Amino acid sequence: MLEVVASYDNWIWHAYFGIAWANNDINELNTSPLFESMLNDNFPDIPYVINGVEYKRGYYLAFGIYPQWASFVKAYSSAADPKSKYFSRKQSKVRKDVERTFGILQGRWHIVQQPARAYSVKAIERIICEEYKARTKELHDREVHERLRGDLVEHVWAIRAQEEEDEGEE
Numbered sequence: 406m407l408e409v410v411a412s413y414d415n416w417i418w419h420a421y422f423g424i425a426w427a428n429n430d431i432n433e434l435n436t437s438p439l440f441e442s443m444l445n446d447n448f449p450d451i452p453y454v455i456n457g458v459e460y461k462r463g464y465y466l467a468f469g470i471y472p473q474w475a476s477f478v479k480a481y482s483s484a485a486d487p488k489s490k491y492f493s494r495k496q497s498k499v500r501k502d503v504e505r506t507f508g509i510l511q512g513r514w515h516i517v518q519q520p521a522r523a524y525s526v527k528a529i530e531r532i533i534c535e536e537y538k539a540r541t542k543e544l545h546d547r548e549v550h551e552r553l554r555g556d557l558v559e560h561v562w563a564i565r566a567q568e569e570e571d572e573g574e575e
């Protein structure tokens with residue numbers, strides 16, 4: 406299992422390698438150092454405003470089976486309105502960047518073919534901590550996920566409208 410956070414230009418900000426076939430994706434997410442640092446409050450707040458709503462944590466574009474956590478923004482599987490369809494189409498284009506990054510990692514360093522570390526004792530100890538549980542609840546908040554995705558839909562739609570208006574002026 407490989408987890409990577411990368412920007413559109415293939416700059417890799419974070420990589421985590423789980424043990425192949427040892428866990429399902431959700432279990433791997435729960436042991437990810439990236440999310441573990443958020444849960445342990447060792448991750449800076451990254452405040453931003455989308456569609457007039459302030460959010461304090463960063464978000465990651467996610468696909469497929471990723472859960473509806475506050476930190477993930479998934480495309481709509483069956484969008485009905487033009488805004489949601491447009492948003493999902495734009496997000497699908499980003500997926501190519503993600504797949505290209507995985508291809509670079511595989512081709513250059515062959516890192517996804519080798520097993521990595523297992524659970525640490527420290528990680529297991531944190532699981533039973535009440536504060537950890539509270540941050541887990543915050544990180545897994547589906548309502549924030551839905552609100553953030555809706556705000557991003559409106560934001561991307563507004564940018565599209567502005568781009569069309571600018572094109573019309575030229």
